[in-house]
Amino acid sequence: MHRVLITAVIIVGLVAPSSAVAAPGSAVLSxxxxxxxxxxxxxxxxxxxxxxxxxxxxxxxxxxxxxxxxxxxxxxxxxxxxxxxxxxxxxxxxxxxxxxxxxxxxxxxxxxxxxxxxxxxxxxxxxxxxxxxxxxxxxxxxxxxxxxxxxxxxxxxxxxxxxxxxxxxxxxxxxxxxxxxxxxxxxxxxxxxxxxxxxxxxxxxxxxxxxxxxxxxxxxxxxxxxxxxxxxxxxxxxxxxxxxxxxxxxxxxxxxxxxxxxxxxxxxxxxxxxxxxxxxxxxxxxxxxxxxxxxxxxxxxxxxxxxxxxxxxxxxxxxxxxxxxxxxxxxxxxxxxxxxxxxxxxxxxRGQTPEIPGRTRQWTEIALAVTTVAALGLGVLGAIRARRWARARLGKSVWWTGARLLPAVVPVLLFAAFPLVMSVIMGGRTVTWAQLTYYAPLPIAVGAVAAAGLVTTVARLRSVSSRG
Structure with missing residues (x-):
């Protein structure tokens, strides 16, 4: 999970012992x-x-x-x-x-x-x-x-x-x-x-x-x-x-x-x-x-x-x-x-105006917090509307009903395989649940989406079976 930021284009030569001599365009930092x-x-x-x-x-x-x-x-x-x-x-x-x-x-x-x-x-x-x-x-x-x-x-x-x-x-x-x-x-x-x-x-x-x-x-x-x-x-x-x-x-x-x-x-x-x-x-x-x-x-x-x-x-x-x-x-x-x-x-x-680091982490975590709250709300809404969803599927084939359930199931599968998914995203670096807890907003948000999908799926299946 280590986020390695090593970038490169070859530099010819090496730092010379006289590197204290300023190059053109360099500035004296105070x-x-x-x-x-x-x-x-x-x-x-x-x-x-x-x-x-x-x-x-x-x-x-x-x-x-x-x-x-x-x-x-x-x-x-x-x-x-x-x-x-x-x-x-x-x-x-x-x-x-x-x-x-x-x-x-x-x-x-x-x-x-x-x-x-x-x-x-x-x-x-x-x-x-x-x-x-x-x-x-x-x-x-x-x-x-x-x-x-x-x-x-x-x-x-x-x-x-x-x-x-x-x-x-x-x-x-x-x-x-x-x-x-x-x-x-x-x-x-x-x-x-x-x-x-x-x-x-x-x-x-x-x-x-x-x-x-x-x-x-x-x-x-x-x-x-x-x-x-x-x-x-x-x-x-x-x-x-x-x-x-x-x-x-x-x-x-x-x-x-x-x-x-x-x-x-x-x-x-x-x-x-x-x-x-x-x-x-x-x-x-x-x-x-x-x-x-x-x-x-x-x-x-x-x-x-x-x-x-x-x-x-x-x-x-x-x-x-x-x-x-x-x-x-x-x-x-x-x-x-x-x-x-x-x-x-x-x-x-170098005498240039530095770019002040932005608020990337803060905004990312705000977005994940909003996602978490929205997912939980949608999960509750999905459970409440499960009967209406089941009525709309009356007379449809089992395959059609199953296909309509798939969007709610995908987040559950994603969360179950989340360390593996992150390992792929990280270029093959090993990622574990223990590591993910150190970046809690991300697994919490994904977990909330998965929970919403699971609650919605279970509620819909129960409604469909009760109308069996």
Missing amino acids: PAAIDDFLAKAMDSTGLPGISLVVTRGDSVVHATGAGQDSQGNPITADSPMRIASLSKSITATAVMMLVEDGHLSLDRPVVEQLPEFRMDDARADRITVRHLLNQTSGLSDRTVDIGATDHARSLTDYVATMRTGALVAEPGTRWAYCNVNYDIAARLVEAASGRDFDDFLRERVFGPLGMTASGTDANLPAPPDGFTSLFRQWVPRPELAGFLGGGAGSVITTAADMGRWLISNTGNGPQLVTAQSLTTMRTPVLHRYGMGWGTEEEGDMFVHSGNLFTYNAAQAIDPNTGYGFAVMTNSSGLADDTYPIMLGLAAMS
């Missing part, structure tokens, strides 16, 4: 301008809390926050936030560090470097580390037991759940966004380094960059519960239970620490990998996705978004201006506002 934009974004989106950071070259332009967490504490640049799939860029960096150390190879099969990795598909023996990071391994939610992976207690357990899985395509031939790729990559980091993935990040990634408040669920206290939206009311909820210990989305950090991460990724400050490795990570493949980084629609920024069930995040690097951006929120709803906010900051950095 903390006051960022604060003003943040206040407007908070007002328009109604989000409970936002933290963000803007960097340029080797400096943090501004790191700040607004709103509150679920415990009533103000959100600041030092508030811990889950960054979901932004973790993938960090995992890809960890892998590339080990490639440079000679402990991993991008183009050797994974099974040669991680013998425990086995699948019920001979093609899996041809998956390389490069395929994992490029999301071209052939792995897919549709052919892997995602439920089993959610119950894993370690990366070793996680990889063991792959044994019954299969691929949807020959490795290297098709792009498919699948978290499994990066969780296997995290296990590769463990096997190649001889350290727990979490310890490797702390010692080799976060430590050198000075990201002292960053870590994963394995070595940091969980941040406060995030929020989900219920018809425009923010409700605190714990993050959905599942496997949070891998490389796909386990990182917890702060806006202040993300500033250090962005500075390094614009070619300034401490460097974790060589410029050549950074180029490799940002070179799109097949679906114009690199390794933990994609590119924005216009092809002018490196980007990635991250979506959990109670936290969202987005990050970007603009190689033309030397700016970096990260936006995080402690909430999740039917619309993700972190990406539009990030784009607004990027527009400001």
Whole structure:
């Protein structure tokens, strides 16, 4: 259900160490301008809390926050936030560090470097580390037991759940966004380094960059519960239970620490990998996705978004201006506002007027609320008018009567298969009822329509049979 916003058109070249030099048309962002934009974004989106950071070259332009967490504490640049799939860029960096150390190879099969990795598909023996990071391994939610992976207690357990899985395509031939790729990559980091993935990040990634408040669920206290939206009311909820210990989305950090991460990724400050490795990570493949980084629609920024069930995040690097951006929120709803906010900051950095994020979530939930009320009303009306409906069908064939019942039955069937329907809409990503409860207005509205259809159908059948 994660709503992945990775877009791409290839960008030639890489951020140069001299990226602090402004490109023509770029503007100097001031903390006051960022604060003003943040206040407007908070007002328009109604989000409970936002933290963000803007960097340029080797400096943090501004790191700040607004709103509150679920415990009533103000959100600041030092508030811990889950960054979901932004973790993938960090995992890809960890892998590339080990490639440079000679402990991993991008183009050797994974099974040669991680013998425990086995699948019920001979093609899996041809998956390389490069395929994992490029999301071209052939792995897919549709052919892997995602439920089993959610119950894993370690990366070793996680990889063991792959044994019954299969691929949807020959490795290297098709792009498919699948978290499994990066969780296997995290296990590769463990096997190649001889350290727990979490310890490797702390010692080799976060430590050198000075990201002292960053870590994963394995070595940091969980941040406060995030929020989900219920018809425009923010409700605190714990993050959905599942496997949070891998490389796909386990990182917890702060806006202040993300500033250090962005500075390094614009070619300034401490460097974790060589410029050549950074180029490799940002070179799109097949679906114009690199390794933990994609590119924005216009092809002018490196980007990635991250979506959990109670936290969202987005990050970007603009190689033309030397700016970096990260936006995080402690909430999740039917619309993700972190990406539009990030784009607004990027527009400001180019001297353009930013587009204030709209009220997409609010209007969507109002529409769903109206649908819910209208459906319930129609259900009552359908039951009241069932006898009239039955009288109008007197003398008609059973087939004709059944066909006239079908419109009221369809919503019931749709609701019964709703997770499957949503899985198809989400491009094959696994969707469960537990996940859908975090986007309650949608299943409530669909459920109300289904209930109306069921009540109407039952009432009509009873009326028809009584006149038998």
